[in-house]
Amino acid sequence: MKGGKSGSRRRRRIGRPPLLTPALHKKIVALVRKGPYAWVAAQACGVPPATFKEWMARGEERDPDRPSTPAYAAFAADVRKAEAQRRMGAEMRVYQADPKFYLRCGPGRERHEQPGWTDSVQTTGPDGGPVQASLTLTKEEARSALEMLRDYRRRQQTTAEQATVAGQPPSEPARS
Numbered sequence: 358m359k360g361g362k363s364g365s366r367r368r369r370r371i372g373r374p375p376l377l378t379p380a381l382h383k384k385i386v387a388l389v390r391k392g393p394y395a396w397v398a399a400q401a402c403g404v405p406p407a408t409f410k411e412w413m414a415r416g417e418e419r420d421p422d423r424p425s426t427p428a429y430a431a432f433a434a435d436v437r438k439a440e441a442q443r444r445m446g447a448e449m450r451v452y453q454a455d456p457k458f459y460l461r462c463g464p465g466r467e468r469h470e471q472p473g474w475t476d477s478v479q480t481t482g483p484d485g486g487p488v489q490a491s492l493t494l495t496k497e498e499a500r501s502a503l504e505m506l507r508d509y510r511r512r513q514q515t516t517a518e519q520a521t522v523a524g525q526p527p528s529e530p531a532r533s
Contacts, residue, residue, distance in 0.1 A: 375428065376404070377412055382432050389439035 381402060388398035399409035414420040416433025452459040494502065 376408070377428060377432060382428075382435065386432075386435045386439045389436060390443050392443060395436050395440060 381404070385395070385398050385402050385404070388401060389395050393401070395413075396406045396409050400406055404412075411420060411423075412429055413433050413436065415423055415425050416429035416431070416436075418425045418430075448459070448463065451463070
């Protein structure tokens with residue numbers, strides 16, 4: 358018998374050991390539950406954002422170049438679960454602290470499949486065209502805006518003159 362006991366052959370791994378270890382997996386998931394975005398938690402653990410993104414893509418079978426493995430699949434599933442738990446905790450705290458705010462601003466305004474906490478925003482005008490915007494100023498508001506512009510130009514001119522006196526090249530004054 359060469360090299361040891363009978364029947365106890367071990368396969369040797371070819372290449373470097375994976376960077377995603379069980380300890381790192383556990384640490385990132387625990388941080389995500391506490392509040393930060395997942396990629397920020399990974400970065401705090403020394404994992405570059407691009408590497409984290411690759412791990413998630415592999416775990417969710419979205420990486421066209423590299424196959425998923427049970428370790429990456431478990432990692433991605435645990436990260437998604439931790440994100441959901443974190444959000445659920447935040448929503449519960451908001452609901453308990455201010456039910457009216459929760460009902461007014463809570464779920465239902467972010468994405469079709471994942472409602473969130475933002476106000477809805479229309480990005481197109483009627484029939485999908487551009488948004489038309491107009492600004493109407495009173496004479497007093499227009500005078501005030503022009504005076505602010507004049508003051509800004511005066512300050513720019515003064516700064517340029519002071520720089521020239523000090524022997525520095527003048528900066529470009531603002532032009533309208």
